[in-house]
Amino acid sequence: MLRRVIFSEESILVANVNGKLYAISCTHHGAPLNDGELDHDVVICPWHGGKAINPTPIMDLPVFEVLTKESDVLPKKR
Numbered sequence: 001m002l003r004r005v006i007f008s009e010e011s012i013l014v015a016n017v018n019g020k021l022y023a024i025s026c027t028h029h030g031a032p033l034n035d036g037e038l039d040h041d042v043v044i045c046p047w048h049g050g051k052a053i054n055p056t057p058i059m060d061l062p063v064f065e066v067l068t069k070e071s072d073v074l075p076k077k078r
């Protein structure tokens, strides 16, 4: 499951991978990662087909810790 959430005016992707929530964002081009695909634990960007992992990307995407409170998802910048 891929969902887009807005946190502090930033578009963040929340992915459910085997019941655990992960959150990342694309800051270099602002791709709508929720329109991509989840292939096991890899998010395939809808704009460039996941090429960020091969060849090696020049920088990592921002990663957020994901806290949940009842039905709310609360990303927290690491």
Ligand code: FES
Residues within 6 Å of the ligand: 026, 027, 028, 029, 030, 031, 045, 046, 047, 048, 052
């Ligand atoms: S444009 Fe940023 S991950 Fe694809």
